[in-house]
Amino acid sequence: MPLRVQQGIGxxxxxxxxRQEKARLSGLCKLLTEWRNGSETPWLADAPVHPLQQxxxxxxxxxxxxxxxxxxxxxxxxxxxxDSFRYPxxxxxxxxxxNSRIFLPKLGWLRYRNSREVLGVxxxxxxxxxxxxxxxxxxxxxxxxxxIPKGGAVGIDLGVVRFATLSDGxxxxxxxxxxxxxxxLRRAQQAMSRKTRFSSNWKxxxxxxxxxxxxxxxxxxxxxxxxxxxxxxxxAMVCIEDLQVRNMSKSAAGSPEKPGKQVRAKxxxxxxxxxQGWAEFRCQLDYKLAWNGGHLITVPAQNTSRTCPCCGHVSxxxxxxxxxxxxxxxxxxxxxxxxxxxxILSCGMQRLRDEGQDTADASAGREAAARIACExxxxxxxxxxxxxxxxxxxxxxGMSAVGIPRL
Numbered sequence: 001m002p003l004r005v006q007q008g009i010g011x012x013x014x015x016x017x018x019r020q021e022k023a024r025l026s027g028l029c030k031l032l033t034e035w036r037n038g039s040e041t042p043w044l045a046d047a048p049v050h051p052l053q054q055x056x057x058x059x060x061x062x063x064x065x066x067x068x069x070x071x072x073x074x075x076x077x078x079x080x081x082x083d084s085f086r087y088p089x090x091x092x093x094x095x096x097x098x099n100s101r102i103f104l105p106k107l108g109w110l111r112y113r114n115s116r117e118v119l120g121v122x123x124x125x126x127x128x129x130x131x132x133x134x135x136x137x138x139x140x141x142x143x144x145x146x147x148i149p150k151g152g153a154v155g156i157d158l159g160v161v162r163f164a165t166l167s168d169g170x171x172x173x174x175x176x177x178x179x180x181x182x183x184x185l186r187r188a189q190q191a192m193s194r195k196t197r198f199s200s201n202w203k204x205x206x207x208x209x210x211x212x213x214x215x216x217x218x219x220x221x222x223x224x225x226x227x228x229x230x231x232x233x234x235x236a237m238v239c240i241e242d243l244q245v246r247n248m249s250k251s252a253a254g255s256p257e258k259p260g261k262q263v264r265a266k267x268x269x270x271x272x273x274x275x276q277g278w279a280e281f282r283c284q285l286d287y288k289l290a291w292n293g294g295h296l297i298t299v300p301a302q303n304t305s306r307t308c309p310c311c312g313h314v315s316x317x318x319x320x321x322x323x324x325x326x327x328x329x330x331x332x333x334x335x336x337x338x339x340x341x342x343x344i345l346s347c348g349m350q351r352l353r354d355e356g357q358d359t360a361d362a363s364a365g366r367e368a369a370a371r372i373a374c375e376x377x378x379x380x381x382x383x384x385x386x387x388x389x390x391x392x393x394x395x396x397x398g399m400s401a402v403g404i405p406r407l
Contacts, residue, residue: 155345
């Protein structure tokens with residue numbers, strides 16, 4: 001990075017470390033004008049000014065997040081990580097969807113592959129690069145009618161063996177994207193370790209690793225989007241656990257003075273937990289339910305898989321194995337994940353009643369939870385709409401997978 005740019009950003013750092021509330025965007029823009037006209041940084045004039053100003057705006061937001069204790073102190077941008085730039089002025093952008101092309105300042109007309117129809121008025125455009133491929137994200141604004149939610153309420157228990165178990169007895173089998181590509185990734189990383197650092201072969205090996213990581217991420221996002229779309233379109237309210245994934249996936253290695261126990265088993269469990277993408281699943285459910293007129297309710301995760309939905313008895317002995325639940329008080333038997341989903345739904349209904357909202361259409365407390373438990377245990381529920389990738393399964397004796405038409 002040129003000396004003048006480092007001095008300018010260092011100046012902003014010094015001012016902010018003096019506990020000013022936020023960086024002054026106007027002052028940074030004046031420095032940008034000097035840099036564009038300076039002899040040391042003539043290459044800045046080759047780029048449009050608006051994307052450069054947007055970078056300074058992102059810097060200002062990063063400092064604001066730091067002082068609000070929402071993020072760490074900003075660091076310099078590293079080449080190859082989150083490479084992107086944004087055009088904020090819609091007057092300078094031309095979109096020709098019929099010919100699959102877009103006009104961007106100083107880049108001209110560019111061809112692109114249509115993934116979906118662009119609806120509404122274009123507000124800004126973000127161009128990003130990932131794994132050697134370039135993507136254009138077009139943000140638009142349009143008016144939509146107030147959606148009417150479909151379906152009723154459902155509780156969802158998240159897990160590793162079953163990714164998402166619904167309180168009606170259905171469940172989505174996990175994709176395990178990282179596990180599927182773990183062997184190929186390990187071999188590619190071993191091959192890269194044998195190359196001379198920064199050589200041509202080393203760069204090719206690094207690119208191969210990046211493509212595998214991109215494939216893992218794309219498969220996981222595709223799976224999560226299809227699962228959340230299915231759930232949000234068929235349920236007006238969804239109740240899930242407020243899981244603390246960071247605490248659940250902490251290392252069990254311990255310290256030299258106090259070494260941990262079963263470290264290898266806990267390491268494998270942590271890898272499986274992080275491979276599921278529970279946080280992204282919750283985030284997607286939140287905004288997709290809002291799009292469809294529904295809403296998401298989070299409940300505490302304590303004792304959801306140890307409480308009997310029929311009699312309300314709470315005991316660790318109720319959960320005899322990871323998958324088997326049998327109440328020691330009343331003898332109720334069911335899959336532990338289904339019991340957890342039913343209890344999550346019951347807790348969500350109780351939370352609504354505590355807030356003074358009407359829950360007559362969804363559930364009526366412990367009696368409704370017991371009825372749901374008996375229905376799930378004693379009858380085969382009809383399969384819900386889903387996707388082929390999510391492998392929606394039923395709880396019958398055969399455990400047969402049902403292929404669902406693609407969205």
